[in-house]
Amino acid sequence: MFFAVALLLPAMAAADPLVGVWKTEPDRKxxxxxxxxxxxxxxxxxxxxxxxxATGKEVQTPNIGKKLFWDVSSEGSGKYGGGEFWVPLIDVDAxxxxxxxxxxxxxxxxxxxxxxxxxWSRLQS
Incomplete structure (x- = not known):
């Protein structure tokens, strides 16, 4: 039984509504x-x-491809937390x-x- 539940956990996370592509608000730059x-x-x-x-033109920054956050867990009812969040503008983890x-x-x-x-606004699921 434990083995079956352990196999389902990653699949449940993959189907979570948090998964997708999101658009941020403009940052300080x-x-x-x-x-x-x-x-x-x-x-x-x-x-x-x-x-x-600001014109919608794609720009290259050294942050593209980097992890912004990791180890975030679902807490239920649309809430997520834990893990770490990297704030690129001030190079700090939060x-x-x-x-x-x-x-x-x-x-x-x-x-x-x-x-x-x-x-943030959803761009794609």
Missing amino acids: NLISHIKITACGDKFCGKILSAYD VPQMTLQGDTLKVKGCEHVLCAHQT
């Missing part, structure tokens, strides 16, 4: 990123796929908190008492 969220075992991770300037509501993902990262947040 006015760049928008596309983030691919995938199941990483029974948890979730996100990678920076691409970046765009504790992520995410809330999924339909095609909107509210993302918050805190390092000690300092927190930053964004609302």
Whole structure:
């Protein structure tokens, strides 16, 4: 029985509504990123796929292809947390908190008492 349950956990994570491609809000450099969220075992991770300037033109940055967060777990009821979140603009790791509501993902990262947040939009499931 345990073996069957262990085999189902990664499949359940892969079918989670968090999985997909998400568009960020503009950052302090006015760049928008596309983030691919995938199941990483029974948890979730996100990678920076691409970046765009204010006109929508794709730009190259050294962060493309890097992991943005990892080891995030579903906490139920559209809430996700745990793991680590890398904040590229200030090169710091933070504790992520995410809330999924339909095609909107509210993302918050805190390092000690300092927190930053964004609302991301789903581009693709």
